[in-house]
Amino acid sequence: MTTATETFRGARDFLLAHREDYTTACAGFEWPRPQQFNWALDWFDVIAEGNDRTALHIAEEDGTEVRLSFAELSERSDRVANRLRARGVGAEDRILVMLGNQAELWETALAAMKLRAVVIPATPLLGPADLRDRVERGR
Missing domain, CATH: 3.40.50.980 (Rossmann fold)
Known part of the structure; x- marks a missing residue:
């Protein structure tokens, strides 16, 4: 698995973990910015x-x-x-x-x-x- 894949998977998992807590999801989410994807x-x-x-x-x-x-x-x-x-x-x-x-x-x-x-x-x-x-x- 590439670093870019791991970064996007982490972001996805964060959103899924907080899918019922909109405030936490918005406050803690950052779009991944890999060098290449x-x-x-x-x-x-x-x-x-x-x-x-x-x-x-x-x-x-x-x-x-x-x-x-x-x-x-x-x-x-x-x-x-x-x-x-x-x-x-x-x-x-x-x-x-x-x-x-x-x-x-x-x-x-x-x-x-x-x-x-x-x-x-x-x-x-x-x-x-x-x-x-x-x-x-x-x-």
């Missing part, structure tokens, strides 16, 4: 290690469901991050993501965080003019 790497992946609990549950109107555990989502986002990195994506690069509410959307979002890349979300319903606008505004 990557939520996907320093928080999600730490929680995900060996964790078979459900992290993502997508229920469709037609009754189909997708469930991924924390460990599965972490591993799948690692694969996406490695593919993006192999194609030259890195910190502060923009990635236009045009997916519906599906597992790949969340895998890609975590992968982008791991690379420190920026996701430009786009619905699959956008037409060419709207897509051009998203790309232009995302620069």
